[in-house]
Amino acid sequence: MSRFWSPVVHDLTPYVPGEQPKLAKLVKLNTNENPYPPSPRVVEAIRAELGEDGDRLKLYSDPTGAQLKAAVARHFDVPDDWVFVGNSSDEVLAHTFQALLKHDAPLLFPDITYSFYPVYCGLYDIDFEAVPLDAQFAIQVDDYIARGADRVGAVIFPNPNAPTGRLLPLADIARVATALPDAPIVIDEAYVDFGGLDVIPTAVALIRRHPNILVTQTLSKSRSLAGLRVGFAIGQPELIQALTRVKDSFNSYPLDRLALVGASAAMDDEAWFHTTRRQVIASRNALSASLSGLGFEVLPSAANFVFARHPTRDAAALAAALRERSIIVRHFKAARIEQFLRITVGTDAQCALLVDALKDILA
Numbered sequence: 001m002s003r004f005w006s007p008v009v010h011d012l013t014p015y016v017p018g019e020q021p022k023l024a025k026l027v028k029l030n031t032n033e034n035p036y037p038p039s040p041r042v043v044e045a046i047r048a049e050l051g052e053d054g055d056r057l058k059l060y061s062d063p064t065g066a067q068l069k070a071a072v073a074r075h076f077d078v079p080d081d082w083v084f085v086g087n088s089s090d091e092v093l094a095h096t097f098q099a100l101l102k103h104d105a106p107l108l109f110p111d112i113t114y115s116f117y118p119v120y121c122g123l124y125d126i127d128f129e130a131v132p133l134d135a136q137f138a139i140q141v142d143d144y145i146a147r148g149a150d151r152v153g154a155v156i157f158p159n160p161n162a163p164t165g166r167l168l169p170l171a172d173i174a175r176v177a178t179a180l181p182d183a184p185i186v187i188d189e190a191y192v193d194f195g196g197l198d199v200i201p202t203a204v205a206l207i208r209r210h211p212n213i214l215v216t217q218t219l220s221k222s223r224s225l226a227g228l229r230v231g232f233a234i235g236q237p238e239l240i241q242a243l244t245r246v247k248d249s250f251n252s253y254p255l256d257r258l259a260l261v262g263a264s265a266a267m268d269d270e271a272w273f274h275t276t277r278r279q280v281i282a283s284r285n286a287l288s289a290s291l292s293g294l295g296f297e298v299l300p301s302a303a304n305f306v307f308a309r310h311p312t313r314d315a316a317a318l319a320a321a322l323r324e325r326s327i328i329v330r331h332f333k334a335a336r337i338e339q340f341l342r343i344t345v346g347t348d349a350q351c352a353l354l355v356d357a358l359k360d361i362l363a
């Protein structure tokens with residue numbers, strides 16, 4: 001509290017990100033980073049942009065991010081003006097909350113979901129209602145539709161949901177978008193690239209027929225670039241223009257030169273992308289099986305993490321015991337999920353260390 005603060009600052013409840021410990025040697029399975037490095041082409045592109053002496057850094061970056069928009073558009077086979085790019089998907093989401101999700105009727109999102117959503121609502125003074133997940137921690141779109149089209153301002157949820165990892169079928173997303181035609185429906189696909197081996201179940205497939213669907217994605221997870229801070233949104237130009245208006249009222253150059261070339265190279269390296277995401281999917285399925293073998297209840301995950309609870313052992317105690325063994329996982333002290341651990345899928349070697357440590361702790 002300070003008399004120097006704007007009044008709105010007193011009322012904020014900021015998001016608390018997962019810990020980024022300084023210690024090396026930790027098995028870090030707490031913030032859903034990719035265990036593999038990014039495409040080598042990312043490093044090449046950044047080196048080329050830096051040149052001998054970094055001379056180009058004296059010039060502003062492209063305010064429109066045209067090169068990256070074109071790379072994203074190529075990947076999804078959509079027109080360039082259906083793409084918005086930003087400095088992380090958290091920034092893209094922040095602009096989305098301000099540009100598209102504040103209406104007279106409340107914004108709806110699940111009771112258990114990405115905990116940044118209520119934070120943005122606080123920042124932008126958006127009225128929201130949490131819609132409970134069902135007993136299996138799944139989203140039931142009928143609960144959203146049943147509110148009635150004139151009583152829903154907008155809808156947002158991650159797919160797969162976080163931190164449950166559960167995937168909602170595209171048919172359900174199409175159904176909610178059809179039933180609430182005047183409400184923007186935002187699908188936060190931070191993890192969707194881990195949702196299928198051959199076919200990625202992205203709602204980008206729906207946006208031609210549904211002008212109210214906006215999809216957001218990040219390069220932080222499936223493209224191993226959490227440290228570069230790049231995200232994007234895809235939707236019809238009417239939605240994209242709203243985001244651009246907010247962005248150009250906030251920061252004209254959100255992406256720096258290195259991020260623009262590095263992210264473009266990552267989007268273009270399809271082979272690296274598919275190899276690494278398939279490896280993570282294989283490791284996730286093996287990890288889920290191992291945890292089930294240890295007696296954990298593991299929710300079906302379509303993400304690069306698993307969400308699991310032990311029938312008798314306290315989750316906070318398990319997290320603390322893992323920590324003593326230099327393994328960190330995420331535990332949320334929130335209603336309904338306080339007995340779950342969210343465990344990022346690491347390399348097979350990291351997953352083996354985790355499973356061995358849990359065996360030891362449970363013995």
Ligand SMILES: *Cc1c(COP(=O)(O)O)cnc(C)c1O
Binds near residue numbers: 217218
């Ligand atoms: C990680 C994550 C993001 C944020 O990604 P950044 O691009 O790193 O900001 C957004 N939504 C969900 C659900 C996430 O888990």
